[in-house]
Each structure stands twice: as structure tokens, then as C-alpha cells.
Amino acid sequence: MDDSKSWREETATMFSHLIVAYIFIFICLGLIGLGIILLFLMKISQNKEQQLREMYEQKHHDYFVYIQTHLEDEKALRLPPGKLKPLERRVIQDKYMEWIEQFKGEYRAKMIQLCRDAGLVEEDLKALKSFRYGRRLGAAYRLGGMRAGEAVPALLQMLQKGKYNSLLIIIARSIAKSAQRPEDVIEMLRTLLSHGKPIHHLAADIMLETGLDTSGLLMKLLDDQDPALVKVGLVAMWGQAVPEVMPVLGRLVGSEEKDVRAEAVKLYLSSNPTLKDETIVQLMSDRNWEVRAAAAKALGPLHAAGSIPLLVKALQDANWKVRHSSAESLAALGEAGFEALCQAALSGAGIQREAALQRIELVMEKKQEHSAIEQMVAYNKKRLIHDRYFGVKQQPIKRMPGIAAVGGDYTA
Template sequence: MFPNLALAYLFLYICTALVAVGVILLFAMKMSHNGKRRKIEFYKLKQRDYFTYLQTALTEDSPLRLPPGKLAPLERRVIQSKLIEWIDQFKGEYRNKLIVLCREAGFVEHDLKELSRIRYGRQIDAAYRLGGMRCPEAVPGLMELLKEEKPGPMAIMIGRSIARCTIRQGELKDMLALLLTKGKSIHHLAADILLETSLDTSRILIELLEDRNPDFVKVGLVAMWGQAVPEVMPALDRLVGAEHQDVRAEAVKLYLSASPALQDETILKLMQDSDPEVRAEVVQALGSKHAAGSIPLLRKALRDEDWGVRYNSAESLGKLGEPGFEALCQAAVEGTGAEREIAMQQIESTMQHSGTDHKAVDQMIAHNKKRLLYDRYFGPVRGNRITSKKRTGVAAVGGDYTA
């Protein structure tokens, strides 16, 4: 009994000692962190005049001077962080002058050595800073680090640093190939990273869109959003009929948003696509572009087997003024099943929303015209409530409904 009791006491002593050591370590780490933060604030205040000088000297023709005096390691890091922050903000000559200053101050050389260290934490920190300083000679080391990196935010950061550093288009594609192995749904992030490069993006986008790798094509298509690159339109026209469903759907979205006028042959071909996402994008674009001539096509799309296509078609008809609204009324009266249901939903939504604001005269006139159409097909509107009972005798379509 006594040996067991002694063993229990020993176990309690050991646990108490471990807890005490843990508390002491946590307290020491907290003190160290707070002390480091105080030093950083002190160095920022100390170098305030130097930062003011740099902001003024950037607009002058003379080269930037190095920080004065001998600097502590943490003080150098504070200055480097400020320079990287400005490099991200500025472009052109200002950015180039700051990059040269980073080299002359020895920041680039130091972080290149850190990148080759064994400790993972130092490598990651160096990778981030080298990307911020746009260091081309760091690309091989960053590539090796990206190869070994597991999927996650660190891989994204390393890829972004490579895009910022590289001056060769081939290295950029190699980085994309590696990055796309780090996750299945990473194409949007890869496209965002791609646009960080200082290279000519139009040439890169053309090469990606013409590549046989569908992942490269998807990255190129995503990167195209918001970019005015007329040279890629031939490749985009070809990708509208691509074999891969994801590529085709993304290409159709971009094509519909980039084309000011849609050809009838192209629209009819896309509406026969087996992918419902493609058909839904087409009918949505017809409403956004106010293509009144597409009303028969949108009316037919109300009978599509996919709910998204039917919903977008009804939305588009609601955007096409009186002709579109009348087509919805006809679908609600003459249609059956899903067609009639989606048409009635859109009619009720249109009447409720169009009747809420009569401040503008044109809005009031448009609402009154739609109300006359509604009365003709379904009966009068009482207040803001809409009755869905159909009249026994439906009036013929046509006539002048000017309020």
C-alpha cells in the first residue's frame, strides 16, 4: 500500500512541476512578445524621419540613400517591412527605386540565405519577403519550396511570391502547374496570383487559353474577367465549343459578358448545349442585354427541364418591358406545370416590386402598362395584392396599352 501511495505522490509532484514549467514558459513567451512589440514601435518612431525622407526622395532624380548608422536586426526588419509595403502600393519608377534600395541595403542577400536554411519557419518568412522585393534570383529556391509544400495557404503564398519575382513566362507556367496540384478548386486563386506578375498578361492569357491542359485554360478564363484583351477573342470563340464541360461553361460566361451583340446562330447553338449551366447563362445574358428579339426563345426556355434555366428565363422576360411581361402572362395562361408556375412567380414578383416606387414618371407609366396587361389576363389588381385567378375569357394579345 505504502509504495503505491509514494508513487502517487511522485506522480502528483511531477504533474505539478510540469504545470508550473508550462505556466512559466507561457508567461515568458508573453513577455517576449510584448517586449518585441514595444521595440518595433520604438524603431518605427526612431526611423520616422528616414521614412519621411524616402517619401520625398522618391519624386527626385537622385538615388535613395541607405538608412543611417548601424542597425539592430529587428530595426532592419522594421525598415524592410515598410519598404515592402510601399513596393506593393507603388508602381513604375517609384517601385523600381525601392527595389534597388532593398538590394543595396542587403535585405535581398540576407533573405536568399534564409531561404536555403533548414528551418521551415525561416524559409516561409524569407519566401514572403523575397516576393515582396520582386527578387528574380529567388525563383529556383521558391520553386523547390513549392514542390515540397503541402496544399494550404502557405502554398498559395509561395506561388504568389514566384509570380511577383519571375521575369520569365516559362517559370510562371511551371509555377501554375505546381500550384494546381495543391488543390482541386484552386483555379480562382491561381488566376488572382497570375495577375501579380510584372510580365505582359495578354501574352500569358493567350498562351494559357491555347494550351491543351484544361486546368491552364480554366485559369486563363478566370483571369480574363475584368481584363480588356481583344487578342484573346478568337481563342474564346473556339472555347465556347470545348469538350470539357467546366471549360465550356466558363468560356460561355465570359463570351456572353464580353460580346456587346450576340449572334442568333451562336445563341441557338448554345441553347442546345447539354450542360444546363450553359443554357442558364445564355438566357440570363439575353435579359441583361435587353434583347427584345429573343422573347420567343426565352418563352421556350420556360419549359426547360432544368429549374435554373426556367428561373433565369423568367427573370430575363421580366426585364424586357411590356413585351416580356406579356410573354409571361401568356405562359401563365396557356402553359402547364413548371412553365405556368415559374411564370406566375415572376409575374407576382414583377407586379409587387414595380408597384412599390412611383417617384419616377417613367416607372409609374411602365407599372400602369403592366397592370393593364395583368388585368386583361387575370383580373384587376386590388391594392398591392395580386389574384392569380384567370378570367374565363382571355382577351386577344395586342393593342395599344399606353396609360
Template sequence: MFSNLALAYMFIYVCLGLIALGIILLFQMKIKHNAEQKQSELYQKKHRDYFMYVQAHLHDDVSLELPPGNLKALERRVIQDKFMEWIEQFKGEAQTKLIGLCKEAGFVELEIRALGSFRYGRRIEAAYRLGGMRAEEAVPALEVLLDRTKYGPSTIIISRAIAKSADRPDQIRAMLSKLLSYEKPIHHMAADILLETRLDSAGLMRKLLDDPNPGLVKVALVAMWGQAVPAVVPALDRLVGSEQKDVRAEAVKLYLSSNPVLKDETIAQLMNDGEWEVRAAAAKALGPLHAAGSIPLLSAALQDENWHVRNNSAESLSLLGEQGFDVLCQAALTRTGAARETALNRIERIMAKESDHEAVDQMVAFNKKKLLYESYFGVQPNKRTVQVARVGGDYTA
């Protein structure tokens, strides 16, 4: 009994000791961090004139001088951080000068050596800093580090560093292939990393669209969103018929977003595709394209088994004037199940926007739909006061 009680007391004392030790370590870390922050601010003030000198001569035809004096480790880090910040901000000759200055100051060499550090965190920090300095000579070492790193946030940091630093297209392709080899749904992340490169993005995307790896093709297609790359648009015609459903779906979305003139047989082919992503993309595009001839196909698509296809079809019908709205009203009255629910939901959303129309043409279009609605469902009492377009001046004299 006594021995058990003594053991319990000993356990409590050990726990209290560990807790006290942890608190002391946390306080030490906090004090150290605060001291480094304060010292960093002092170094920033110390080198303010040098920073102003660099900024003033970035766009001049002169060679920039190295940081003055014998620099301490933290002092070098402060200057390096400032250079990395400017490299992100500037382009062209100014960025090239800053990259060269980082090499001359020894910052790049120091971080390359740190890639072999025993501390994992230091290796990842070095990769991040090398990417920030666009250190093309560090790409081989970064590729080795990427091969040895298990999938996680660190792989994204290393991959982004390679994309920023690479000076050859094959390095970008190898990095993307390694990312996709983890078999994770990261195509959008990979596309974002791809756009970090300093290389010709149009040439890269054109090569990736012709790559035998469908994953790389999809990354290129995703990267094209929001990018004006006319040189690669012709490849979309070929990819729209790809056997890979993911590639075909992305290609169709891009193809339709370019506002093409669609033939009736093309519309029918897209709306009857075996993949719901393709049907949904086609249904969503037909409304903004004002393809009134597609109304029968959109009407049939209200009964599609996929919610996205049904919803996009109803949305496009609502954009196709009175004829499209009439089809929605008929579907709400005569059909059953999901088709009826989808049509009713879209009609309710349209009628709920009665007070949102300010332009005369918008109010006229809404009033026509309102008359159609009342012809099918009757007049709704005490619903809202209908806006009337006022034309002319005040005639009450």
C-alpha cells in the first residue's frame, strides 16, 4: 500500500516537473523570438540607406554593390528577405539584377548547402528561399530533395521552388510528373505551381497539351483558365474528343468558354456525352451563348440523372428569353420528380428578383415572364408591387 502511494506521488512530481520544464522552454522560445524580432528591426534600420541605394539603381545601367561590412547570420537573413521580397515584386531587368546580387552575396550558395542539413525543417526552409531567389543552379539538388520527400505540404514547397527556379522545360515536366505520381487530386494545385515559372508559359502549355501523360494534359488545361494563350486554343478541338473523361471535360469547358459558334450536331454531341461533367459544361454554356436552337435539348436535360446537368440546363433556359421560360413553366406543371423540382426552383428564383431590375429593358423582359408565369400558375395575390417604367416628365400640373 505504501509503495503504491509513493509511486503515485513520484509520478505526480515527474508530471509537474515536465510541465514546468515545458513552460520554461516555451518562455525561452518566446523570449528568443522577441529578441530576434527586435534585432531584425535594428538591422533593417541599419541597412536602410543600402536598401534605398539598391532601389534607386535597379533600373540604371550600373552594377549593384554588395551589402557593406562583415554581416552576422541574422543580418544576412534580413537583407536576403528584403531581396526576396523585391524579386517577387519586380520583373525583367530589375529582377535579374536582384537575382545576381543574391548569388554574389553568397545567399544562394549558403541555402544550397543547407539542403543537406540534418534538420528537416532547415532543408524545407532552404528550398523555399532558393525558390524565392530563383536559383536555377539549385534545381538538381531540389529535384533530389523532392524525390526523397514523402507527399505532404513540403512537396508543394519544393515543387514551387523548382517551378520558380527552373530554366528548362524538361525540369518543369519532371517536377509535375513527380507531383502527379502521388496519385492525389492536385491538378489545380499543380497548375498553380506551373504558372510560377519564368519560362514561356504558352510554349510550356503547348508542349504539355501534346504530352502522352493525360495528367499533364489536364494540368495544362486547368492552367489555361484565366490565361490568354491563343497559340494553344487549336489543340482544344482535338482534346474535346479525348478518351480520358477528365481531359475531355476540362477541354470542353475551355472550348465553350471561348464563345465558339456551335453547330447543332456539336451541341447534340456534347449534351449527350457519356460523362456528366461534359454535359453540365455544355448546358451551362448554352444560355450565355444565346443558343435558342438548343432549347429542346435543354428541356430534355431537365430529366438528367445528374443534379449539375439539370441545374445548369434550367439556368440556361432562364437566359433564353420567353421561349426558355415557357419551357420551364411547362416542365413545372407537366413533369414529375427531379425535373419538376428543378424547374420550380429556377422559376421561384427568377420571380424573386422582381424588384432587382432597374433598366427599362430588364423590367420589360421580366414583365413578359411574369405574364407567362400568371398564365400557367395564376395571379399571386399581394405578392409585390410591380415596378413600372416611367417615361417622360411630370404631367400632373
């Protein structure tokens, strides 16, 4: 009797679990189906919006042509005709912003003023106060595109309150584009770097989008007490001709911050056509391997033939990058540098010999890459030096295709 009762209880329990499992499966299928329906609806909505955008662009084609042909007029540009729908207004705004990015000087100023006259700046300033983050982010992007300087304080607050993610980059770019004071750009960079992420190159790229005087901004960054800001300034200097900052750069070569010193040395070496002997010795014996590697790499292009002994010694450096850069520069210093490389490969030992042999092998393999006469002459001189130290290797005879062999035994 007890066994029958126990069996019935187990069966009831099993069926109840089975029902729960079925219910769970049906709920999952329902959610999946709902998700698919939502995706279809979103796709349909996106396609419809794209069609409307194309229609509005076609509708206002003549107005866009008018803007382009009347930019040089002294009088203010006319606003778009008629009462505009929200999406229609956004299409026109996007076109304004596209031209603001393309134009410079007076043309850009006229387009920015047109955005103000059309009420677009005021509209997006209100949207910055929205409860929805997505709407605030869209407004921040557009305000940057319109170079709205009055939006910078609100954008800085938005940047400071947000957690670090890719969306913060949108806000930072908008601040850089809209800023009217160097202090605003520096505050933006300070906030962006406060998250401790290695984004100095990205921050420099954002900073260079500003319309402010770049040289003055770089001077402020390089004089700042924050090493992160100094590094951003150094990175931003690549490709920038700013003579005013060269004295500051010379000072930063001796900075206590490793990253700052390494970046400053790279810039210093790339911008100085001649270096004093004591400066070369100091850089080649720096405690930071990045500084030693940067110095070794620069000595070849600078044609500093007097530094050959230092470069040969650096072939024994504990860091492989320093050894590699030293061997590369020796190979670039003509016959004298290549002969020193051969001597190190023949008489050296361990890592010094290995670094020298590796570079010699690379140089000898580049025969087919030389097309100019000067390059061929330089290569042949190095080949003679190589053969003097390591002997002549017998090259296999290559038969030219399509040419019959001449000679041989014809007595048969």
C-alpha cells in the first residue's frame, strides 16, 4: 500500500516538473518569436526612414545648390523654405554639419551662423537636458558638429559624470570642436585621461580637432604638471611644425617620467639634424631601454658616423630592441658602419654576434630591391666588404629560359 502511494507521489512530481519544463520552453519560444518580430519591425522602420531621408534630400536639392552657390555673398544665407517635419529638419541639419566639416574660414563661419539662425543650436541645447541618455548623446554630437561654444559647459559636465566607454569619445570630440578657450580643451583631456586608460594617441587626435591655436595649446600641455597631459602634447607634436615648443622639448628629454622622457627623446631626435657627442652618449646610456632604442634608431638616418663605436657597443645591450635598432643604424652608415657590423659578427660573441649576423643577412638579401644606380653601387661596396670578411659564396649557375646551352662534348 505504501509502495503504491509512493509511486503515485513520484509520478505526480514528475508530471509537475514536466509541465514546468513545457511552460519554460513555450515562454522561451515566445520571447524568441517576439524578438524576431521586433527585429523585423526595426528593419522596416529603418528602411522607411532611409527612404524618407532620400526623398527629403531630393526635395531640398535646389536649396542645397542655392547654399553652395551663394556662400560668397555678403548677405546672410536664407533658411530652408516651408514648414519642416522633424526628420526633414534633421536631414537639412546633417547637410549643414557635413559642410561645416568640409569648409574652413569664412565659409564655415557662415554655415555655423545658418545653424543658429535656423534654431538648430537652441533645439539641441534643450535636448541636452533630456532624461534619455540617447537623446542627450545625439544632441552632444550635433552641437559639436555645429561648433556650438555655449554648449561646452554642459558637455563637460556630461563627460565628467559618465563612465569610460566609447560613447564618451563622442562627447570629447564635440568639446574639442566647440571649445573657445584652451582651458576647456585641457579640462576635457584631463577628464578623459582620469580613467587611467592608455589612450594618449586617441586623446591627441581628439585635441587636434579643435579650432583654437594649436601652438599655444601645445605649450600649455607640455608645461602642465600632469605627466599624462604632457604625453598627449608630445604625441600631438608629431607632424606639427611648432618651433616655439623646441626649448620645452629639450627640457623634457631629462624628465623623471619614463614615458614622457621616451616620447620626448623620439621627437627630439627626429627634429634635430645634428646632435652633440655628449648628448648622444647620454641618450645611448639612458636607464630606459625605450630611450636607448630611439637614440640608436635615429643615429642611422642622421648619418652620425662618429657614433659607430657606441652602436657597436649597443649590440651587446640586454634589450633586443636596442640591439636591433643599433644593427639597423650601422647598416645605414655606409661602408664604415657595415664594416663595423661585419667585424662584430666575426669577432663578437653571443647576442652581439647574433644581432650583427641577422642584420648582415637582411642587407645581403636586398640585392633585388635596388633599382637606382646609387643603390646598386652602395650594395656592391657592401658585398665586397662582406666577401672580404666571410669569403665568397659560390652562386649556382642560373640558366636563362628560352636559350639553348652552348658548348659540351660533340665527339659522339
